[in-house]
Amino acid sequence: MTHAHADHVMGLDDLRIFGFRMDAAVPIYCEDNVEQHLRQTFAYAFADPGQAAHPYAVPRLRFERVVPNQSFQLLGLPILPLRVKHGRLPILGYRIGNVAFCTDVSTMPAETRGQLTGLDTLVLSALRHKPHPTHMHIDEALRLIAQLKPRTAYLTHMSHEVDYEQLLAELPEGVFPAWDGLTVPLQYDESAAG
Ligand SMILES: [Zn+2]
Ligand SMILES: [Zn+2]
Numbered sequence: 231m232t233h234a235h236a237d238h239v240m241g242l243d244d245l246r247i248f249g250f251r252m253d254a255a256v257p258i259y260c261e262d263n264v265e266q267h268l269r270q271t272f273a274y275a276f277a278d279p280g281q282a283a284h285p286y287a288v289p290r291l292r293f294e295r296v297v298p299n300q301s302f303q304l305l306g307l308p309i310l311p312l313r314v315k316h317g318r319l320p321i322l323g324y325r326i327g328n329v330a331f332c333t334d335v336s337t338m339p340a341e342t343r344g345q346l347t348g349l350d351t352l353v354l355s356a357l358r359h360k361p362h363p364t365h366m367h368i369d370e371a372l373r374l375i376a377q378l379k380p381r382t383a384y385l386t387h388m389s390h391e392v393d394y395e396q397l398l399a400e401l402p403e404g405v406f407p408a409w410d411g412l413t414v415p416l417q418y419d420e421s422a423a424g
Pocket of ligand 2: 235237238334387
């Protein structure tokens with residue numbers, strides 16, 4: 231989880247089938263304040279299981295705490311949570327091997343910029359052409375991409391005001407608007423990590 235805003239968490243109930251198929255709780259990796267929000271928003275998922283219509287009627291979820299700058303391993307990959315600012319809200323971006331995913335960013339702290347070098351792929355939010363108080367706009371995102379120099383960058387979290395084809399034609403080489411169904415290759419070279 232990056233943060234607990236509705237546009238990022240309201241799909242959580244759809245994870246119900248995974249808990250059912252795995253016969254285990256689905257781990258949610260997040261900070262403490264996000265866990266508190268999720269426990270409120272999805273109170274039914276954390277209530278007495280005896281209250282549910284059926285044991286499989288609610289998603290089975292458990293929490294794993296993540297801390298900015300403390301790397302952990304998941305599915306054989308190193309995951310590095312990174313602090314980014316979303317308006318006044320401190321939230322998380324993630325670096326997973328050679329890929330970073332940073333959405334809902336308005337300010338990228340200098341320390342975090344230093345952890346986003348040498349990327350093959352950066353997924354970065356860019357809301358629209360006009361500035362916005364809690365999101366980077368497209369020019370701002372492009373300036374950051376030019377600094378960080380990932381091989382490929384995908385812009386995401388765009389508003390309805392952005393036309394896909396028009397934006398695609400305007401973007402510099404190696405930068406693309408993301409699309410539904412986009413897959414990004416994940417690689418991690420342990421020998422290069424030092
Ligand atoms: Zn948000
Ligand atoms: Zn959002």
